[in-house]
Structure formats: C-alpha cells, structure tokens
Amino acid sequence: DKLINLKVILSYSVFNEENVIARSAHFINEGKSSLKILRALSMGIDFDHNNFDMLSLSGSWARERHVVRRGIVHGTQSIESRRGASGHSENPFIALMDKNADENSGEVYGFSLVYSGNFLASVEVDQYDTTRVVMGINPFDFSWKLEPGEEFITPEVVMVYSGEGIGDMSKTYHRIYINNLMKSKFRNIERPIVINNWEATYFDFTEDKIREIAKQASELGIEMMVLDDGWFGKRDSDNCSLGDWYVNKNKLPNGLHSLAEAIKSYGMKFGLWFEPEMVSPDSDLYRTHPDWCIHVPNRHRSLGRNQLILDFSREDVRETVLKMLTDILSGADISYVKWDMNRNMSEIGSALLDSTRQQETAHRYMLGVYEVMDKITDRFPNVLFESCSGGGGRFDPGILYYMPQNWTSDDTDGVERLKIQHGTSIVYPACAMTAHVSAVPNHQTGRITSMDFRHAVAMSGNFGYELDVTKLNDDEKAYIKQQAAFYKSIRRVIQFGELYRLESPFDGNDTSIIYVSEDKKEAVLFLYRVRSIPNEPLRRIRLRGLNPNYTYKVGEEALISGEQLLNYGIYTPDELSWGDYKSSIILLEAQ
Structure with a gap:
C-alpha cells in the first residue's frame, strides 16, 4: 500500500506429500509514521458456490468439542472466542464440506488456526452465492500500533483438503501435527500410564498419602505418579497461594525431592501440576506486586476461581515465573508437568502499556505465554509437558507446538467422553488426548458405569487413572493390573496408528x-x-x-x-x- 507505506507479505507453506497449505500474513511499516492495525486475519479464501455444510467443534466446560454440522446460508456465520483463550465454547477450527460428505467420501476443506487466544472463523455467503472463509486473530478488542520499521506476523492457518471425506481430513491433520508441529521429543514416544491424585484427594492430602497411592499404583503397573493442585504455598483450597511456587511444608515436610525419590524407588516416575499464568489475591506474589495482574486501573478486578491472571505481556512477570518454574524443576527429579490455566480474561489491561496500546494486551499476553513455554520446554527437554485449561479449554495447535498432549476434559465420565474424544479426534491425534479412568459415581455427572466401560473409553487415548487405588478391593486391583498390562501391549497402535x-x-x-x-x-x-x-x-x-x-x-x-x-x-x-x-x-x- 504505497499511500500509507504498508507492506503485506502473504506467506504460503506448501507440503509436498500432504494436501496441506499453511497461510499467514506479515505486515511491515515501511513509512515514517506509526500505523494502527485494526484487523489482521491470517487467511481468506473464496469459493464460487455456497453448496456447503459447515462443521465446527462447540461446547462448554465438561462438554468440549461436540460436533456441530449445519448448512451455510446467506450472510455471515461464524465461531469465535473473545475470552483471551481459544476456549471451551469453540475450538479454532472449521470445515466446509459437500452436503453429502461423510466420514469416507466427499470433498472437505479444513481450517485450523495455530493460536491459543481470541480468534475468529467466519463464513460469508454473498448475493451471488459465492462463499468467503476468513480466519485469524479476533478483531474484537484488538489493535496493534506499528511504528516505522516494525513488523507484525499473524499466526498460521493450516488448510487441509480431502477428497475422501472427514476421516481423510482428520488423518491428514493428525500426521501434520505430529510430524510438523509438535517440537517435543515425546511426539513419537509412547506415553506413560499416569495416575493423578486430583479426584482421589483434591486438596486434602499428605506426603504419606501420596506415597501410599504411588506405591499401590506401581504394583498395578502404573508408570507415573502426578501430584496435582495443593502442594505449594498455603494451598488447602482454591482461594489462595497461586503464584507462590514453593513447597507447602505442612503437607510435604520433606520437600519435593524426597517425595520424587520415594516414588522413583517404587519404579515409577514423578509428575507435578502447575498453574503458572495465575495469581491469587491471597498470595505473597500478589501482595508484593498487585500491579502484575491483568487489570484496568481504578476498576473492579473480577475473580474467576478466586484468582486473577498474571500479565505475561510484561517481561518482569515472565522472568519471575520462569525462574520459579526452573527452580522447582531443577530441585527434584520431575519427569512430567501438567500446566493448567483455569480462568479467562476480564478487565483486560496492562500497567506497562500506554493508552494507545491497551488493545494489544490479550495478544501480547499470548505471545508471552508462548515465550515462557518455549524456554521452559527447551530447558527441560526430558520432561513430558501436558497442557490443561479447566480441562480442554485451550486444546489447540498453538499449545500443541510446545506440549504434545492435553487434558481433554475435566469430565471423566465414560459416556460423555465418547462425544468429547470423538469431536477432538476430528483435528487432533490420539497421542494428544489424555483420558483417565475415574471412580463412580462419576464426580462430574453422578453416573455409574462399569470398570470395563470406563477402561475401554479411556484406552482410546493416552491412558491413565484419576482415583484412589488404595480404596480398591483385591479383585479391582487385579483387574487394573491386567488392564494396565493390556494397554501397554496396544498403546503404540492407539497413540500412533491411523484412526478410523x-x-x-x-x-x-x-x-x-x-x-x-x-x-x-x-x-x-x-x-x-x-x-x-x-x-x-x-x-x-x-x-x-x-x-x-x-x-x-x-x-x-x-x-x-x-x-x-x-x-x-x-x-x-x-x-x-x-x-x-x-x-x-x-x-x-x-x-
């Protein structure tokens, strides 16, 4: 654009052996005055007809990524997130397909955004029955000031074509995301059978209790003990201590190193839960730095799950969090990290950005999260990182680059998981989906299902347990031991085979x-x-x-x-x- 001296480069990555094109846009201010970008989508494509159905993955907490299929109509139909994360409500993916397309036949065009923040995917049909698809960062509450010489690059959209139905599109996404997106060394390594103590104990645990669960689990063939929320600060409920990433000596008097060594002595590996992006108002970190959270000065600071969001657009915040994580991971033999994020944004503002840049906060936050994830995963390449966001609230390709698996949903009910895991598999491979057997009545639905059913559902992903094995009877323990051995015999096919x-x-x-x-x-x-x-x-x-x-x-x-x-x-x-x-x-x- 010679009038304002803005140069835009449209970038296409074409894959020789896959029906895939990745598209992004690169803005460069070549003028002498600052510019403000108000809308910076990553791709746009036009079709010469409107004879399509649109497929999206919609839902909520505990009902993530349900398949929604509808015919497109004149005007605009869209999905989006405005909450600072890709979200539970909509996944950053849509597909357009022939009206008669099914799993195995028909033309399908998939669009998947490699981004974890606010997004927009829009399909518009005009008066001539032509169809336009656009996707990228949501223009809602977004702008970006571009000074002379500065650049802005949008996230990529991965576009997939299938002439053999939805199933072929899915398998293409699975291959491309394992082989060309995930940076972790674990992308092609079989994932361990995990037991997580969350639904077994919630916040009410001691060091002896965790050791007891781990010892019993090791005898049943389970390979990894993950200690969830409540091990740090003064954390006995969800109303305090996020940001205080030091060991709660009341619960773990001998520290994480001693606990990790004990668990290793049982023949298991040790994993740990963090929620690095959050801060509790009742925490030492917040009392010392009340301006480090995302907030608008003199406005009410709304809480979600009794917490606020740290402003990862700030370098001082990022460096402090990175140091705390590094100290913990260096101080004990930790093989697995569950990185959680349990609330979305409100009152979005940053204390360090001037008034002309406040609408950059949400995107700068996401870039900051990516920076910390990149550095911590590089510093600890032998740690298997799993992402979580109130379950599956940030299950997207942006996170998948850093963390090769995701807690698929907080809902562990086998019946609900059939839909959640089916919908997730539309885009994401089985090795990215974590699925656990939990106790009954199920803690999310109250439903009672058999051990057989719960195991069969959980085995169709990265398998594990979310229950107190010390409370099981001898028959149940023998059953779990048998099932753990069985899963180990098939997990290579499950995690890395082709899914139909x-x-x-x-x-x-x-x-x-x-x-x-x-x-x-x-x-x-x-x-x-x-x-x-x-x-x-x-x-x-x-x-x-x-x-x-x-x-x-x-x-x-x-x-x-x-x-x-x-x-x-x-x-x-x-x-x-x-x-x-x-x-x-x-x-x-x-x-």
Missing part, C-alpha cells in the same frame, strides 16, 4: 472406532453401546483401514480376510446386547 471413526456417538446409541498400525498388520477395534436394546436384530459393522490382501486373526480364534472385513464386516459381539454402558475391545493381527 466407524460410528459416531452424535448419531445414535453406538460408537465404534478402529486404530490401525502403519503397516496394516495390527488393529484395535473399540465398540461401545450406551443403552441396552431388547430383542435387537443382528448388527454388522464394516471395518476400515485394513489391507484387503491380508488375513487377520480377529479376537482369539477367527481368521477373516481383510477384504471381507472391509466389505462385509463383522457382527457385533454378544456382550454389547445385555445391559447399559457396554463395550468390547477386539484385537486384529495379520497372519
């Missing part, structure tokens, strides 16, 4: 998925039924992803050709036909 969704929980009572190894020689089939159906006719399901030229051992005995499994299928097993909340796991192995 056969039946959707959004379409009915039954859900089925199959994971197939890269060489097509191994597969794991999961079948789920929520409600019993009396006197049901025989039901047959066709499999996907297998080699038609192989003969597969199906379960314990049957030998069936790949061609038959693909074209005719198999009958669902009898164990699904009696009682609610039933499941079956069937192994297939080429002979």
Whole structure:
C-alpha cells in the first residue's frame, strides 16, 4: 500500500506429500509514521458456490468439542472466542464440506488456526452465492500500533483438503501435527500410564498419602505418579497461594525431592501440576506486586476461581515465573508437568502499556505465554509437558507446538467422553488426548458405569487413572493390573496408528472406532453401546483401514480376510446386547 507505506507479505507453506497449505500474513511499516492495525486475519479464501455444510467443534466446560454440522446460508456465520483463550465454547477450527460428505467420501476443506487466544472463523455467503472463509486473530478488542520499521506476523492457518471425506481430513491433520508441529521429543514416544491424585484427594492430602497411592499404583503397573493442585504455598483450597511456587511444608515436610525419590524407588516416575499464568489475591506474589495482574486501573478486578491472571505481556512477570518454574524443576527429579490455566480474561489491561496500546494486551499476553513455554520446554527437554485449561479449554495447535498432549476434559465420565474424544479426534491425534479412568459415581455427572466401560473409553487415548487405588478391593486391583498390562501391549497402535471413526456417538446409541498400525498388520477395534436394546436384530459393522490382501486373526480364534472385513464386516459381539454402558475391545493381527 504505497499511500500509507504498508507492506503485506502473504506467506504460503506448501507440503509436498500432504494436501496441506499453511497461510499467514506479515505486515511491515515501511513509512515514517506509526500505523494502527485494526484487523489482521491470517487467511481468506473464496469459493464460487455456497453448496456447503459447515462443521465446527462447540461446547462448554465438561462438554468440549461436540460436533456441530449445519448448512451455510446467506450472510455471515461464524465461531469465535473473545475470552483471551481459544476456549471451551469453540475450538479454532472449521470445515466446509459437500452436503453429502461423510466420514469416507466427499470433498472437505479444513481450517485450523495455530493460536491459543481470541480468534475468529467466519463464513460469508454473498448475493451471488459465492462463499468467503476468513480466519485469524479476533478483531474484537484488538489493535496493534506499528511504528516505522516494525513488523507484525499473524499466526498460521493450516488448510487441509480431502477428497475422501472427514476421516481423510482428520488423518491428514493428525500426521501434520505430529510430524510438523509438535517440537517435543515425546511426539513419537509412547506415553506413560499416569495416575493423578486430583479426584482421589483434591486438596486434602499428605506426603504419606501420596506415597501410599504411588506405591499401590506401581504394583498395578502404573508408570507415573502426578501430584496435582495443593502442594505449594498455603494451598488447602482454591482461594489462595497461586503464584507462590514453593513447597507447602505442612503437607510435604520433606520437600519435593524426597517425595520424587520415594516414588522413583517404587519404579515409577514423578509428575507435578502447575498453574503458572495465575495469581491469587491471597498470595505473597500478589501482595508484593498487585500491579502484575491483568487489570484496568481504578476498576473492579473480577475473580474467576478466586484468582486473577498474571500479565505475561510484561517481561518482569515472565522472568519471575520462569525462574520459579526452573527452580522447582531443577530441585527434584520431575519427569512430567501438567500446566493448567483455569480462568479467562476480564478487565483486560496492562500497567506497562500506554493508552494507545491497551488493545494489544490479550495478544501480547499470548505471545508471552508462548515465550515462557518455549524456554521452559527447551530447558527441560526430558520432561513430558501436558497442557490443561479447566480441562480442554485451550486444546489447540498453538499449545500443541510446545506440549504434545492435553487434558481433554475435566469430565471423566465414560459416556460423555465418547462425544468429547470423538469431536477432538476430528483435528487432533490420539497421542494428544489424555483420558483417565475415574471412580463412580462419576464426580462430574453422578453416573455409574462399569470398570470395563470406563477402561475401554479411556484406552482410546493416552491412558491413565484419576482415583484412589488404595480404596480398591483385591479383585479391582487385579483387574487394573491386567488392564494396565493390556494397554501397554496396544498403546503404540492407539497413540500412533491411523484412526478410523466407524460410528459416531452424535448419531445414535453406538460408537465404534478402529486404530490401525502403519503397516496394516495390527488393529484395535473399540465398540461401545450406551443403552441396552431388547430383542435387537443382528448388527454388522464394516471395518476400515485394513489391507484387503491380508488375513487377520480377529479376537482369539477367527481368521477373516481383510477384504471381507472391509466389505462385509463383522457382527457385533454378544456382550454389547445385555445391559447399559457396554463395550468390547477386539484385537486384529495379520497372519
């Protein structure tokens, strides 16, 4: 733009072996006066017709990423976040597809934003029935002052084309995000079976109790003990101590090093929960630096979960947090970090930015978070980092770059997880999804489901436990030991095989998925039924992803050709036909 001397470079990354283009925009002020950017989206693409359905992943806390499909109409339809994070309500992803497109056929165009803050994805149909898709940072409450010589780069949108339905689009995203996005060395390494103490103890634990859980878990084959919220400051509830990242000696009198060494002596690794982006008003950090939170001077500071958000746009905040994290991770043998973030933004402002830059706060905050994540993961490359945000409130490619897995939802109920994990798999690979078996009645829904069902649902991701194993009886412990050993035998296929969704929980009572190894020689089939159906006719399901030229051992005995499994299928097993909340796991192995 010669009038204002603004140069905009549109950047395209084209992948030779994938139907993928990544697009971003680069703004450069080549003039002598400052400019203010009011809208800086990452991509725009036009289609010459409007015969599309739009797919998005919507929901809320405990109901993340439910699949929503609707026909597009004249005018503008959009999804967005205005809350400072990508959020529980909408994931930064949409797809346009043929009206008749399904899992296995039809043209599909996917758009996924590599960003964790406020975003907008908009589809507009004009009077001539043409369709425009745009995506990027949400213009709401955003501007960016660009001084002479300064640059601004937007986050990338990863665009995927599939001519073979939604499933092929998903598998492309899975490959590209594992191979070309995740920087962690763990991206191709099998993830451990974890036990987290949160639903077992909440804040009410002692060092002896954590050791007791870990010792019992180690005897059952569980590989990682993760200590959740409550180990620091004076933290006995959620109303204090965030920001005071030093050990609570009332709970852990011998410190983290001693606890980690004890857990290692059981043959396990040790992990720890943090919430580095937050501060409690009742904390030493806040009393010392009350201006370090995001706030507007002389305005009320609204609390969420009794906490405020630290202003990561400030270098002093970032350096202080980074030092505290580094000191903790250097002081004990910690192999795993769960990085949480439990509230969204309000009264958005920064004490260090002048009045002309206040609308830069939310984006500068996100860039600051990325900087700290980048530095801490580089300093501790042997630590497996998992992201969390009130469950799955920031499950997006921006975070996935730094942390190769995400707590999928705070809702651990098996029935609800069928929908949550199905929707998540539309874009994100199984190795990015963490899923745990919890106690019943479930703490989020009150539902009572069987051990079999809960295990079968949790095994379709990074598997673990969220319960007090010391309270189990001998039969339950023997069962968990057996299931842990079983998962270890199949986890490579689950975490890094190709995922095929056969039946959707959004379409009915039954859900089925199959994971197939890269060489097509191994597969794991999961079948789920929520409600019993009396006197049901025989039901047959066709499999996907297998080699038609192989003969597969199906379960314990049957030998069936790949061609038959693909074209005719198999009958669902009898164990699904009696009682609610039933499941079956069937192994297939080429002979």
